[in-house]
Amino acid sequence: MDPDAIGRLLDRHEAALTLFARQLCDAPEDVVQEAFLRLGDLDREPENPGAWLFRVVRNLALDAAVAAGRRRKHESRAAAESPGWFDPAAPEGPDPAEAEAALRALPCEEREVIVAHLWGGLTFEQIGRTIGASSSTAHRLYGRGLQTLRERLGASCPTRETT
Known part of the structure; x- marks a missing residue:
């Protein structure tokens, strides 16, 4: 055309x-x-x-x-069975139990992007390919999830400048 x-x-x-x-x-x-x-x-x-x-x-x-529904269901099940995300012995930062609860309460897609980026070290381009979305969508999900965590925890959340 x-x-x-x-x-x-x-x-x-x-x-x-x-x-x-x-x-x-x-x-x-x-x-x-x-x-x-x-x-x-x-x-x-x-x-x-x-x-x-x-x-x-x-x-x-x-x-x-x-x-997305399938992915949310799968990720919710996997998240419920996974070990803790935060080190309870860490000297600073939010209460690990509160932080983990706040992270678990996020929509699966936002949680998935945050975990992949912060704990997995993936770039937004890699995350986008992984979840079947654009890198822009992955970045938007990440930003929205971090903002929600900041509001819920009343604290700053770690970021990684890798894109």
Whole structure:
């Protein structure tokens, strides 16, 4: 498909498609981007590109929501069975039991990104590939999770400048 035509469709539909996808999944920007990539791969333009994009975004968003649900369920189960995350003998920082409880209370995706980045040493690019999202989405999840931890613990949280 012609890149200029895709650009015009992007200008016309991106905001509405993102809003539409946001109702169905947690990574609407990724879903919309994937839909436009698929549109670009088509040999010929669909009869109604706008309707085609909405259908593809809907299907991708539903798939993403199902995958996220599975991932949350798996991660919740794994987190419940895992050993503690904090060293109770550490001389400074938040109470380990409170910190662990606050971390466990985060949505699975945020917790997953924080653990992978801080304890696993993964970059946001590596985390994005691991969770099936963009590095930007991984970074947003990390930031949102840290902010929630700061609010719950009333303390600063460690960060790692690796991207």
